[in-house]
Amino acid sequence: MAIVTTKEMFQKAYNGGYAVGAFNVNNMEIIQGITEAAGELKAPVILQVSKGARNYANHTYLVKLVEAAAAENPDIPIALHLDHGDSFELCKSCIDGGFTSVMIDASSKPFAENIELTKRVVEYAHDHGAVVEAELGTLAGVEDEVMVESGKEMFTRPEEVEEFVSKTGCDSLAIAIGTSHGAYKFKPGTTPQLRFDVLEECAKRLPGFPIVLHGASSVPQEFVAEINQYGGNMPGAIGIPEEQLAQAAKMAVCKINIDSDIRLAMTASVRKYFAEHPDHFDPRQWLKPARQAVKDMVTHKIVDVLGCNGKA
Numbered sequence: 001m002a003i004v005t006t007k008e009m010f011q012k013a014y015n016g017g018y019a020v021g022a023f024n025v026n027n028m029e030i031i032q033g034i035t036e037a038a039g040e041l042k043a044p045v046i047l048q049v050s051k052g053a054r055n056y057a058n059h060t061y062l063v064k065l066v067e068a069a070a071a072e073n074p075d076i077p078i079a080l081h082l083d084h085g086d087s088f089e090l091c092k093s094c095i096d097g098g099f100t101s102v103m104i105d106a107s108s109k110p111f112a113e114n115i116e117l118t119k120r121v122v123e124y125a126h127d128h129g130a131v132v133e134a135e136l137g138t139l140a141g142v143e144d145e146v147m148v149e150s151g152k153e154m155f156t157r158p159e160e161v162e163e164f165v166s167k168t169g170c171d172s173l174a175i176a177i178g179t180s181h182g183a184y185k186f187k188p189g190t191t192p193q194l195r196f197d198v199l200e201e202c203a204k205r206l207p208g209f210p211i212v213l214h215g216a217s218s219v220p221q222e223f224v225a226e227i228n229q230y231g232g233n234m235p236g237a238i239g240i241p242e243e244q245l246a247q248a249a250k251m252a253v254c255k256i257n258i259d260s261d262i263r264l265a266m267t268a269s270v271r272k273y274f275a276e277h278p279d280h281f282d283p284r285q286w287l288k289p290a291r292q293a294v295k296d297m298v299t300h301k302i303v304d305v306l307g308c309n310g311k312a
C-alpha cells in the first residue's frame with residue numbers, strides 16, 4: 001500500500017472505538033522497529049517527523065526510509081505526518097516533499113491567530129491531497145524549542161472547539177486534557193489523572209470528529225529502572241497510566257502520540273548492552289537489540305493500549 005492520509009484510518013478508528021498509534025521517527029532502526037510490529041499485527045500506523053527530526057536526519061532520508069517501510073509492509077496503511085509544524089512554510093515544504101499529513105501547531109498563539117494560520121495550512125494541504133491536524137490548548141513539557149512549565153498548561157476550552165474546527169476546516173484536533181511531553185509528566189507522589197470530562201465535552205461538540213492526544217507516553221517503569229541500573233540518572237520519570245490511554249482510545253481519540261517511550265526503550269537497551277559487552281564496538285551489535293526493544297514496546301502499545309491490531 002502506498003503511503004496514505006489519515007482520513008480513512010481515523011474514520012475506522014472512530015467507528016471502531018480504537019486509536020491509531022503515532023510514533024516519532026528519527027532513524028532507520030526506529031522506523032523498522034515500529035513498522036515490523038505494525039506489519040505483523042496488521043495495524044494501521046502513523047510515522048511522524050518533528051522539525052528536530054528533520055534537522056537531524058534530513059527530509060529526504062526520512063521520506064525514503066518511510067517509503068522503504070511501506071514497500072516492506074504492503075498490507076498496512078502507513079501515514080507520514082509532520083509533528084508540531086510551527087509555520088506555513090514548514091508545512092508546505094513537507095506536503096510538497098511527500099508527507100500525507102501535517103500538524104500546524106499554533107496553539108501558543110491567540111485564538112484568532114491560531115484560526116488564521118491553521119486555515120491557511122488547511123487550504124494548501126487540501127489542494128494538494130494532504131490532511132491537517134491542529135491544536136487548541138497547551139500541554140506542559142517541551143514541544144520542539146518551546147517549554148511550558150508543569151502547572152502552566154491550559155486545558156482545551158470545549159466551548160471553543162466547534163468554532164475552531166468549522167472556521168479552519170482542519171481534519172483532526174489535538175486537545176489538552178492533562179497529558180504532557182517528555183519523561184517527567186507528573187510530580188512523584190501525585191496521582192496522574194486525565195481530564196476525561198474535558199475530552200467528553202469536546203467530543204460531544206464534535207460528533208464523528210477525530211481527536212488527538214499528544215504527550216501520551218506512559219514512561220514504563222521497567223525502562224526507567226533499567227536506565228538507572230546501568231549508569232543512567234532519571235529519578236522521578238512518570239508517564240500517563242496506560243489504562244487511561246486505553247480508555248481515551250475507546251472514546252473519540254483516534255490518534256495517540258508516542259515518542260518518549262521509544263527513547264526510553266532504546267536508551268535502556270543500549271545502556272544494558274554496553275554494560276554487559278564493554279568490548280563491543282560494532283553499531284549493528286547494539287542497534288539490533290535497541291530496534292527489537294522499539295518493536296516490543298510498539299507491539300505492546302498496539303495490542304494492550306491502542307486496540308488497533310487487525311484493523312489494517
Ligand code: G3H
Pocket residue numbers: 024050051052053083084142143144145181259260
Ligand atoms: O512533541 C515532540 C516530540 O516528542 C518530538 O520531539 O522535537 O525532540 O524531535 P523532538
Ligand code: 13P
Pocket residue numbers: 024083084180181182183213214215216217218257258259260261
Ligand atoms: P511523549 O513525549 O509523551 O512521547 O509525546 C510525544 C508527542 O506528543 C509527539 O508529538
Ligand code: ZN
Pocket residue numbers: 084143181214215257
Ligand atoms: Zn506532541
